[in-house]
Amino acid sequence: MARGADGQMVTLPVARNVHLDGILVSSEIFDGNMPLAGMESAQNAAKLIANELDYVGVLCVEFFLLKDAQGALSDASELRVNEIAPRPHNSGHWSIEGSSVSQFELQVRTLCGLPLAPPVQRCASVMLNVLGDLWFDEAGQSREPDWASALAMPGVHLHLYGKNGARKGRKMGHITVTAESAEAVTAMAEEVASLLGLSYSPSLRASERRLTNHWHPMSSLATPLSVAQAADLITAGELVAFPTETVYGLGADATIDSAVVKIFAAKGRPADHPLIVHVADLASAQHFAADIPDFAHKLMAAFWPGPLTVIVPRKSGVAAASAGGQDSIGLRCPSHPMALGLLRECAARGVKGISAPSANKFGKVSPTTAAHVIQEFGGSIPVLDGGACEVGIESTLIDCTRGAPVLLRPGTLTRIQLEATMGRQLLSNDEHLTQTLRRLEAQNALKSTLKPPS
Numbered sequence: 001m002a003r004g005a006d007g008q009m010v011t012l013p014v015a016r017n018v019h020l021d022g023i024l025v026s027s028e029i030f031d032g033n034m035p036l037a038g039m040e041s042a043q044n045a046a047k048l049i050a051n052e053l054d055y056v057g058v059l060c061v062e063f064f065l066l067k068d069a070q071g072a073l074s075d076a077s078e079l080r081v082n083e084i085a086p087r088p089h090n091s092g093h094w095s096i097e098g099s100s101v102s103q104f105e106l107q108v109r110t111l112c113g114l115p116l117a118p119p120v121q122r123c124a125s126v127m128l129n130v131l132g133d134l135w136f137d138e139a140g141q142s143r144e145p146d147w148a149s150a151l152a153m154p155g156v157h158l159h160l161y162g163k164n165g166a167r168k169g170r171k172m173g174h175i176t177v178t179a180e181s182a183e184a185v186t187a188m189a190e191e192v193a194s195l196l197g198l199s200y201s202p203s204l205r206a207s208e209r210r211l212t213n214h215w216h217p218m219s220s221l222a223t224p225l226s227v228a229q230a231a232d233l234i235t236a237g238e239l240v241a242f243p244t245e246t247v248y249g250l251g252a253d254a255t256i257d258s259a260v261v262k263i264f265a266a267k268g269r270p271a272d273h274p275l276i277v278h279v280a281d282l283a284s285a286q287h288f289a290a291d292i293p294d295f296a297h298k299l300m301a302a303f304w305p306g307p308l309t310v311i312v313p314r315k316s317g318v319a320a321a322s323a324g325g326q327d328s329i330g331l332r333c334p335s336h337p338m339a340l341g342l343l344r345e346c347a348a349r350g351v352k353g354i355s356a357p358s359a360n361k362f363g364k365v366s367p368t369t370a371a372h373v374i375q376e377f378g379g380s381i382p383v384l385d386g387g388a389c390e391v392g393i394e395s396t397l398i399d400c401t402r403g404a405p406v407l408l409r410p411g412t413l414t415r416i417q418l419e420a421t422m423g424r425q426l427l428s429n430d431e432h433l434t435q436t437l438r439r440l441e442a443q444n445a446l447k448s449t450l451k452p453p454s
Contacts, residue, residue: 098125225382247389254319296310359377407427
């Protein structure tokens with residue numbers, strides 16, 4: 001769990017730990033890995049300990065869950081504290097891949113006084129500790145473990161800690177295995193353990209697992225988020241993919257540069273490629289715009305909410321990262337009900353707009369379903385599932401910063417519609433360039449004519 005200086009607390013899903021000779025060998029994090037009452041009791045007890053200590057940071061509390069009178073683990077089982085670790089803990093390393101927010105990010109947030117985003121479990125996970133024993137064969141001769149074969153399996157993530165000198169019993173790293181169900185992840189973890197010579201067997205048989213519905217497999221539900229929960233994540237500086245009528249967008253608070261940087265990182269997109277800022281209405285757009293030309297006003301009034309993006313002069317000091325450092329900003333108000341709902345929920349929390357390019361890796365095809373986004377990012381990005389996008393192609397993009405409207409990207413809106421709305425010609429890039437060159441030539445000719453004789 002994590003606690004901020006303001007007393008705000010969030011908890012990661014409870015992991016079931018297995019030890020061998022006093023050393024943690026595996027952690028299992030999936031639905032039904034322990035009785036629900038035990039999970040809730042553990043989270044509540046950890047919060048109580050953190051409050052009593054007035055603790056700030058990530059705190060790991062490990063418990064023993066005692067068997068009940070019938071010799072089984074059940075809702076009647078009692079907890080006993082085994083260990084308190086005032087730091088990110090080995091048993092929480094799975095959160096790097098398996099949670100929307102890792103224990104390490106939570107540690108940074110608590111120490112920097114930033115809001116704590118509630119962790120959302122993205123998939124079933126098993127963490128396997130990698131001990132120095134792997135670097136020695138049965139005869140005691142040193143060797144390099146067969147990482148390549150393990151990493152060839154889907155959902156296998158290797159983390160080596162860069163320690164010098166492997167020795168038996170020393171923690172050298174860990175492997176996190178992720179999959180969409182408890183059955184799939186435990187089977188994969190067993191295969192990885194067998195390949196590398198690690199110790200692992202599932203703690204519970206499938207028939208013993210008691211489903212608690214505290215998370216949702218990626219294949220059965222794109223996101224466990226409501227619109228309100230998605231707005232909480234955006235407000236906390238996290239990424240959320242959401243549907244629009246055109247394509248799914250990968251969104252972050254447009255005014256938090258550190259959040260916008262995550263979009264570029266997730267997509268692999270150059271930081272000087274501007275992002276479109278999605279807003280709830282014209283009033284929100286004015287927060288970002290230094291000026292909105294009359295013809296741009298007409299376009300926004302006619303086609304917002306809808307598949308139209310206008311580029312206008314950017315207000316100084318606002319959304320610099322979203323604009324790719326440029327003096328202009330692209331603005332759009334989508335018509336998809338879920339997108340509008342998210343924008344309005346965010347606006348109620350003080351978020352003026354959401355920067356959101358298409359939710360795909362840079363250069364890849366834009367996604368039109370939640371499943372496309374999940375497949376593209378492996379379930380690491382929370383997704384609001386609004387069904388298939390109605391339009392299916394990006395919005396019409398018009399530059400309104402050049403004194404005349406210039407079409408940069410066509411969409412579903414026709415030239416006839418746009419020109420009729422503005423009452424003026426819509427230029428292409430080439431047409432605008434030609435007009436500009438002719439104007440410069442005319443100005444130069446006029447200067448030459450008016451130049452006094454020498």
